[in-house]
Amino acid sequence: MQFGTGITEEAVGMSGPAGSDRQTAREFLGKMENVQRRIVSETMSAARDVMLPLSEAFRTLDAQFLPFPAIVRKLGRDALIDPVTGQPTPPDQSVTLQDVALRYDMRAESATSLVGRSTKQQNMMLLLQAIAAVPPLMMQTNWVTVARSLWRTFEEPNVDEFILPINPQQVMLQMMATQAAGQPAPDSSGKVPGSPTQPSAAGDTMPQMVTQAGSEQYS
């Protein structure tokens, strides 16, 4: 029946009787991963056959029936700060026919984020190191967004408690001002002092962006 349904004890986080007497964590995780493949396959099927067609149907129905301009009201912290960009949410959030008349590529956001929590955190740290190793990329990175994503990845529910609401454009101006004052040269490893791996360097703008609480993340 386990083969038929695809659900084993491991799927629900239990150690099954089929395991060895001294089951290791690796064995357990391996079985869990195998079970998840089937569940993930079914989830992707649901995303492909339900969520995406529904989203497309809603968009086309909006294009036909919705009176414009329509205003989407947001409640909570996302009403002030855009959760993705980290920028202040513009006051005018009206949707027009121009918005919904376009055809978009779509993805089921949740179903494509099937990587485990700890793996996500590891990936995030690797990404930070990779960005820090490329100074031009670091300059072009929206660090407020990165910081917000970082806090979310580490499961802090209220990101705004950790990050001061600074407009990224303002941050960019500060960075440019810092550069004009004389940016420290890259060290022998190619890293620029003030990058996320070296937050305590003088003249760094990162502590301002991630705030005092956030700076602990990098120490």
Next chain:
Amino acid sequence: MPLAFKSGYNRVPVRDSDPAMFAKQVVQMVRDRANHSREDSEQYRRKVSKWYDLYRGFVRARSQPFRNQVHLPLLFSSIEAGIAIKHGLLTGAKPFTDFMPGGPEDAMSARRTTALVQQQFDDCNTEGKLADLLRMGDISGTGPFQWSWKRVTNMRPQRIPDPLDPTAFLVQNMEITDFDGPWWEPIDVLDWFPEPGKTDIRTMGWCIRRYWLDLDDIEELVAQGVYDEAGLKELSMAQMTDEASAEYENRRAAPGSLRWGVPNISQMDKYAKPVEILEMHGVVPNEMVPDDGYRNRLITVGNGIALLRNVGNPIWTGGLPFGVYRPTADPYTIYGIGKVEPNDKLQATASRFASQKLDVLDLIIDPALIYNQLANVQTGKLFNKPGVLIGVDGPPSEAVAQSLSTSAASRSPFRTSSSYGAGCNSARASRRKR
């Protein structure tokens, strides 16, 4: 009794010049198509009720008071565990779907559309409906759903602040908009009649859905111009057809299954006036195209006799407003494979096996005895307990004997008891002894 019309190619009826007869032709077409779809999937539809019983643990067999009837909720546990994971993955974070721009110039539009659609998903309770849909898919292998634009307004009193006196208010009857937006809902697979022979809704020419409305609601829809008055008159002059009544009775009589929807349960009300609605979306043969010239149509039939609506497809995208969720798709049919179908025999066997083991244990505890009626055996005292004394006339071995040997059976239940719940040890058996 099907109506006889003059027919053309493949005996498709030629359009009648009389509007009333043409309406009958259209009604007949919708009924024929629904029946065609039902007959095509008859075996599947019969099994759906059985699968639901296995999921719920409904036992329909006649029970005997001396036999155990145990249902091990193995399928139930598997399905619910799977749904919890899938539902969590699909709706665990918002937005559920992300509209991705083609370039930077579309970025803000895409984000606004994402926000709008997410809000509309929330408004129509997508999370709850999705759980139902996933459950339907796991039980019956096929979870159809339909989308549309829904607008609901109701006249009711409303308190209005008095502009002259902040402590006072006025009461006005106002037309309140309760809902105005895109809508979707799962459909009972027994109420869904897709075009046979197609494995994908996008390639289907037509699709029919059945539901029930109250006659009074239909009158309101006629007043709003949604349905035709002629259809309502015809409907009012007749009762439910035998076909609809029989279907309704079948659904109601059987416990369980997917029949306990609001439209069906309302019919148990003696003062309800249920009308069976068949709603067909899709193309019609040229012979059935009215003067407006649109082949792609929306046709509504009441109780299988009255044509309530026959209009061009009101959704401009042109496709059928249906979708279907299948946990495992079958490449040869639109009906998929759920969790119950491949495991129904195992579930039944496991439950039966558990019941039989309990029967054996009961026999061990209370064994059947044969006694000599001339030995003055007091049968009311034939129960074992510490220190019990049972007196009989003559040698005891000639007075009482065990009728059946349960020694072999008594060993087996304990040996294999651990194998029952392989897969779902946490599941607890619900025991029904009758």
